[in-house]
Amino acid sequence: MKLASDQAAGDGTKRLRIFILDDHEVVRRGLQDLLEGEGFEIVGQTGSAREATKLIPALHPDVAVLDVRLPDGTGIEVCRDVRSIDPSLRCLILTSYDDERSLRSAVLAGAVGYVLKQISGNDLVAALRRAAAGETLFDPGIESRVVEGMTKPGAVDPRMEDLSPQEQRILGLIGQGLTNKQISEEMFLAEKTVKNYVSSVLAKLGFERRTQAAVYVAKQGADGADPGHLHEH
Numbered sequence: 001m002k003l004a005s006d007q008a009a010g011d012g013t014k015r016l017r018i019f020i021l022d023d024h025e026v027v028r029r030g031l032q033d034l035l036e037g038e039g040f041e042i043v044g045q046t047g048s049a050r051e052a053t054k055l056i057p058a059l060h061p062d063v064a065v066l067d068v069r070l071p072d073g074t075g076i077e078v079c080r081d082v083r084s085i086d087p088s089l090r091c092l093i094l095t096s097y098d099d100e101r102s103l104r105s106a107v108l109a110g111a112v113g114y115v116l117k118q119i120s121g122n123d124l125v126a127a128l129r130r131a132a133a134g135e136t137l138f139d140p141g142i143e144s145r146v147v148e149g150m151t152k153p154g155a156v157d158p159r160m161e162d163l164s165p166q167e168q169r170i171l172g173l174i175g176q177g178l179t180n181k182q183i184s185e186e187m188f189l190a191e192k193t194v195k196n197y198v199s200s201v202l203a204k205l206g207f208e209r210r211t212q213a214a215v216y217v218a219k220q221g222a223d224g225a226d227p228g229h230l231h232e233h
Contacts, residue, residue, distance in 0.1 A: 016128065016129065016132045018043065018065060019059060020065050021047070021049070021065065021066045021075055022047060023048075027117075028047070034121050040128070043061050048070070048071075063128050068095040069097070075093055076105045077109075080108075083109070090132065092111065092127065094117060094119075095114070096118075098116055102114070107138065113127060113136065113137025115127055159205050159206070167200060170194070171217060174198065174210050174213045175213070180195055183198075
């Protein structure tokens with residue numbers, strides 16, 4: 001991980017402050033060289049999702065550039081986690097993978113855009129300037145389509161796709177009001193293991209408390225979505 005001191009551009013204007021999260025050092029260095037050459041300031045960089053989650057709220061960059069796939073998590077999870085701490089943070093997802101699920105997850109996490117690494121340097125620089133200025137970089141209408149897809153009767157919340165079958169079952173049992181101890185007995189798991197599963201489920205769904213998860217499960221059934229897979233024993 002590398003930090004930079006606060007600087008100003010030669011003409012006295014404030015330089016846009018950027019944080020870079022990518023597990024490839026060569027990519028981080030390439031981005032740093034490109035952006036510093038365009039007058040940006042790199043305030044920090046790392047290849048760890050866990051470290052980025054701690055650093056970004058503290059450094060408060062104008063834009064955090066986040067890779068999706070990391071050894072210890074995803075950039076989308078980092079986006080959701082840091083924005084839960086400070087909703088004013090602006091995160092741009094920069095990835096090699098063009099898939100619909102990640103795009104939907106990026107929208108739901110509150111990212112300002114989802115950009116492929118094949119983007120040209122000039123276009124990336126322009127995208128970062130727009131993001132720092134408060135613009136959204138998603139195609140017009142995509143955010144509303146994602147939200148509409150979540151609220152249609154019978155629609156499957158795309159966040160559910162991030163849960164493993166075991167986590168979905170845990171969520172269903174939370175919805176039934178079971179405690180960690182009761183869930184551990186139901187699933188023949190150690191209570192500590194259940195606690196870890198519950199923490200993972202809450203994080204992936206963007207909840208802070210298990211009561212929110214219980215309400216969510218109930219609402220899924222009330223809205224007409226098929227919650228059957230959440231209530232298996």
